[in-house]
Amino acid sequence: MSGKKSPVLNRFHVIFLTQNIMFGTGILSLPQKLSSLGYSQALFPLLFGVIACLTLWPIIWINSKYENDNLFRINEKLLGKWLGKSINLLIVAVYIIFLSSVINNYTTLIQTSALPEQSMVVPLIMLLLVLVYIVNGGITSIARFCMMTFFLIFPTIFFLRWAIEKGEVTHLFPLFNFNGKEALEAMKKGYLSMLGYELIMFYYPYIANKKKAFKYTTIGIWITVLLYFITVLVSVMYFSKWQLENVEYSVLHLLKAGELPFIERIDIFVITLWVLAILATASAYLWTAKKGLESLRNKKKSSHVYILTLVVLLFEWMPLNPGFQEKFYEINYNIYYGILGWPIVLCVVHLLKKKRVRP
Amino acid sequence: MCCTFTEEKAGAAMKKKIILLLTVCICLTACSSKEKKVPLEDIGMVGVMAIDYIDEDLFRLTMTIPQFSEDAKENNESFTVETDLLSKGIIEIESLSDKKVVLNQLQVILINEEFARLGQTEEIIRFLYRNSEIGNKVLIAVVKESGEKILSAKYPDKPNINFYLNDLLGPSINTAFNPNTNIHDFMYTQTNPVFDSILPYLTKKEDEIELSGIALYKAKSMIKVLTPQEGLIIQSLQNRKNLMPLYLTLNENNGEEKLLLDLLNSRVNMKSNKDLSSPKLTIHLKLEGTLVEYKGVKEGQLNTNKDISKLQNEINQKLESDILNFMEELKELQVDPVGLTENFRMYYNGDWSHKKTIDVISKLELDITVETIIFSTGTLK
Numbered sequence: 001m002s003g004k005k006s007p008v009l010n011r012f013h014v015i016f017l018t019q020n021i022m023f024g025t026g027i028l029s030l031p032q033k034l035s036s037l038g039y040s041q042a043l044f045p046l047l048f049g050v051i052a053c054l055t056l057w058p059i060i061w062i063n064s065k066y067e068n069d070n071l072f073r074i075n076e077k078l079l080g081k082w083l084g085k086s087i088n089l090l091i092v093a094v095y096i097i098f099l100s101s102v103i104n105n106y107t108t109l110i111q112t113s114a115l116p117e118q119s120m121v122v123p124l125i126m127l128l129l130v131l132v133y134i135v136n137g138g139i140t141s142i143a144r145f146c147m148m149t150f151f152l153i154f155p156t157i158f159f160l161r162w163a164i165e166k167g168e169v170t171h172l173f174p175l176f177n178f179n180g181k182e183a184l185e186a187m188k189k190g191y192l193s194m195l196g197y198e199l200i201m202f203y204y205p206y207i208a209n210k211k212k213a214f215k216y217t218t219i220g221i222w223i224t225v226l227l228y229f230i231t232v233l234v235s236v237m238y239f240s241k242w243q244l245e246n247v248e249y250s251v252l253h254l255l256k257a258g259e260l261p262f263i264e265r266i267d268i269f270v271i272t273l274w275v276l277a278i279l280a281t282a283s284a285y286l287w288t289a290k291k292g293l294e295s296l297r298n299k300k301k302s303s304h305v306y307i308l309t310l311v312v313l314l315f316e317w318m319p320l321n322p323g324f325q326e327k328f329y330e331i332n333y334n335i336y337y338g339i340l341g342w343p344i345v346l347c348v349v350h351l352l353k354k355k356r357v358r359p
Numbered sequence: 360m361c362c363t364f365t366e367e368k369a370g371a372a373m374k375k376k377i378i379l380l381l382t383v384c385i386c387l388t389a390c391s392s393k394e395k396k397v398p399l400e401d402i403g404m405v406g407v408m409a410i411d412y413i414d415e416d417l418f419r420l421t422m423t424i425p426q427f428s429e430d431a432k433e434n435n436e437s438f439t440v441e442t443d444l445l446s447k448g449i450i451e452i453e454s455l456s457d458k459k460v461v462l463n464q465l466q467v468i469l470i471n472e473e474f475a476r477l478g479q480t481e482e483i484i485r486f487l488y489r490n491s492e493i494g495n496k497v498l499i500a501v502v503k504e505s506g507e508k509i510l511s512a513k514y515p516d517k518p519n520i521n522f523y524l525n526d527l528l529g530p531s532i533n534t535a536f537n538p539n540t541n542i543h544d545f546m547y548t549q550t551n552p553v554f555d556s557i558l559p560y561l562t563k564k565e566d567e568i569e570l571s572g573i574a575l576y577k578a579k580s581m582i583k584v585l586t587p588q589e590g591l592i593i594q595s596l597q598n599r600k601n602l603m604p605l606y607l608t609l610n611e612n613n614g615e616e617k618l619l620l621d622l623l624n625s626r627v628n629m630k631s632n633k634d635l636s637s638p639k640l641t642i643h644l645k646l647e648g649t650l651v652e653y654k655g656v657k658e659g660q661l662n663t664n665k666d667i668s669k670l671q672n673e674i675n676q677k678l679e680s681d682i683l684n685f686m687e688e689l690k691e692l693q694v695d696p697v698g699l700t701e702n703f704r705m706y707y708n709g710d711w712s713h714k715k716t717i718d719v720i721s722k723l724e725l726d727i728t729v730e731t732i733i734f735s736t737g738t739l740k
Contacts, residue, residue: 038710112491113491116491116492168698168701170701170702170704170705171705173705173706174705174706174707174708177708177709239547240546240547240548240550240551241550241551242550242551243546243547253495256494256495256496256543257495257496257543259496264494265494
C-alpha cells in the first residue's frame with residue numbers, strides 16, 4: 001500500500017461528499033432531460049434513488065472485502081497488473097472527460113445567461129486554479145468544502161416558493177402517462193444527474209466507520225434525490241409541456257418567477273452561487289483522477305494534479321465543432337454507465353478467485 | 360517537533376506563493392481590455408417597447424429610454440423605426456441613439472390590436488423569452504390603435520411613461536380583473552393546449568391611459584375584447600385570491616338595486632365527470648366580502664340576518680346567470696381562457712392537443728353554484 005491512509009472521513013463528511021458530488025449542473029436541466037415523459041416525470045427522481053441504492057450495494061460489498069484499497073488497487077489485485085492498469089487508464093480518461101464536460105456545461109451556462117458579452121478564458125482559468133487548490137488539500141478538504149457548499153446552496157430552495165404559488169398541482173395527473181420507450185429515453189438522459197455516488201469506491205479507504213458506509217452514502221443519495229424530486233415537481237407544476245421540453249436550464253426560469261423587491265434577477269445570483277456546487281463536484285473527480293494517475297505510475301507526485309488540470313483545460317480549448325463535442329461527451333457518458341456496473345464484474349471475479357483458492 | 364517545523368516552513372512557502380499570485384493577478388488587471396466596459400451613463404436601458412402593425416412584413420418598433428441628463432427637457436427618449444425583424448430594429452435604434460441600447464431593464468411590451476389580431480404576438484414574445492438579458496416579469500399589454508401614440512403622448516401629471524405603464528399594468532386591487540400577463544405567463548398559455556391566452560387591453564384617453572378590458576386570444580390570434588366584469592369572472596374561476604370589488608345591478612326590471620361588494624376571499628372548486636364524449640363540469644364558487652354600498656328598495660332594511668341572507672341569495676342567482684351567460688359565449692367562440700379543460704386532461708392518458716380542448720369546450724355542460732357570504736355592512740346600524 002502506498003502512502004499513509006489513516007481513516008479521516010467522519011459520517012458527515014461521507015454524507016455530504018456523496019450528496020454534493022452528485023449535485024452539479026445536472027439539476028438545472030433535469031426537467032428538460034426527463035421531458036420525454038411530459039408531466040409524468042415528477043416521480044422519476046424517486047425511481048432514480050432506488051436504482052442508485054441498488055447499484056451502490058455491490059460497490060460497498062467489493063470495497064468491504066478490500067478495506068484498505070481503492071478501486072484502482074482492487075482492479076490490479078483482481079485482474080492482474082496489465083488488465084487492471086488498462087481498466088484504470090480507461091476510468092481516469094472517462095473521469096477527466098466527464099470533469100471537462102461538467103466545467104464546459106457551467107461555463108456555457110455562465111456565458112449564455114450571466115456574462116453574454118465576455119470571453120470565458122479568465123473565469124475558466126480562475127475556476128481551475130481554485131479547483132487545484134481544493135484538490136491539493138486532499139479528500140478531507142474536499143469533504144469540508146462539500147459541507148460548506150451544501151449549507152450555502154440549500155437556502156436557494158426558498159426561491160421556489162413563487163413558482164409553487166403560481167403552479168398547478170393538477171399537472172401531476174395522470175401519474176403514469178408515458179410508454180416504455182419514453183421512460184427509457186428519460187432514464188438514459190436523466191440518470192446522468194445521479195452520477196457521482198460511485199466515487200465512494202475511491203475514498204472508501206479513508207472512511208473512519210467503514211461498517212456504516214452504506215448507510216451514510218444512502219442518506220447522501222436520498223438528500224440529493226429529495227432535492228431533485230422537489231425541483232422536478234415544482235417545474236412540472238409551473239411549466240407547460242412545451243416549456244419543459246424546450247427551455248434550457250428551466251430551473252433558472254423557476255427562479256426568475258421570484259419577486260423580491262431588492263433583487264431583480266435572482267437567477268443570476270443563483271448561477272454565480274452555483275460555482276460552489278461545480279467546484280465540489282469537479283474537485284472530487286479531479287482528486288479521483290489524480291489517485292488513478294498515481295496508481296498508474298506507481299508514485300506520488302504533486303505535478304500529477306497540474307498535468308490533469310492542463311488536460312482538462314486543453315479539452316475546453318480544443319477547437320472541436322459542437323456537434324462532435326456533444327457526441328464525444330455522449331459516448332463518454334455511456335462508458336461511464338458501464339463503470340457503475342463494473343463492481344458487479346469485480347464481485348464475480350472475487351468470488352471465483354476465492355473458490356479457486358479454497359479447494 | 361521536526362514535523363511542526365517542516366509544516367511551518369511549508370506554510371511560509373505557501374504564503375509567499377499566495378502573495379505572488381495575488382500580485383500577478385492585480386498587475387494583470389491592467390491588461391484587461393478597456394473598450395468593452397461602457398460607463399453607466401452611456402447605457403440606454405429600454406423601459407417600454409411598442410410594436411405596431413404596418414403590413415404583412417413590416418412593423419413599427421418604438422422604444423423609450425429614460426433620460427437622466429439634467430440638461431434634457433424631456434425625461435424620456437423615444438425612438439421609432441420600421442423593421443421586419445425585432446433584433447434588426449433594435450440595432451437600427453442603437454444607430455439613432457447616442458447610447459448603447461440594452462434590454463435588461465425592459466418592463467412593458469405593448470402590442471397593437473391589429474398586430475395581435477393577425478397572430479404575430481407569439482413570435483415577438485418568443486424572441487424576448489429566448490433572450491437571457493430579459494427577465495420573465497416583463498408585462499405585456501394589447502393597445503387599441505397605436506402603441507407609438509401612447510408612448511409619444513404627453514402625460515403632464517405623470518412622472519415618467521415607463522413607471523406609469525408598469526404601475527398601471529402591475530397587480531392592484533381595483534384592477535384585479537387584469538391578468539397581469541408577463542412573458543412567462545404568455546408563453547405558458549400559448550404553449551399549454553388547455554389554455555387560450557388573455558392580455559390586458561389599454562385605450563388611450565386624453566391625458567391618461569385606461570385599462571379598459573381584456574384581449575382574448577384564440578390559439579395565436581386575438582379575437583375579442585372582454586369587459587372588466589368578464590375579466591373578473593375569469594380571474595375568480597382561476598382561483599385568484601385578491602379580486603377587485605364587485606359591482607352588481609339586481610332586479611333590473613322591477614325595483615332596481617345597485618350594490619358594491621368588497622371581496623375579501625374567494626375559493627373555487629371544480630369537478631369534472633371525466634367523460635370526453637359528454638363532458639360535464641361542476642363549479643362551486645365561494646365569495647366572501649363586505650357590503651360597501653347599497654342603493655335600492657331594501658335600503659335601510661338590511662338589519663337582520665334574514666334580510667342579508669335574502670340579499671345573498673339574490674346575488675348568488677345573479678352571479679350564476681352572469682357566469683353561465685359568459686361561459687356560453689366562450690363555448691360559442693370555442694375558447695378556454697380559464698383552463699377549464701385541465702379538469703379533463705388530468706384524467707386522460709395520452710397526448711392532449713388543442714383540438715381536444717376545442718372538442719371538450721364546445722360540448723361542455725356546466726353546473727355552476729355560487730355561494731356569497733356578506734361579512735358586514737359597516738359600522739352603522
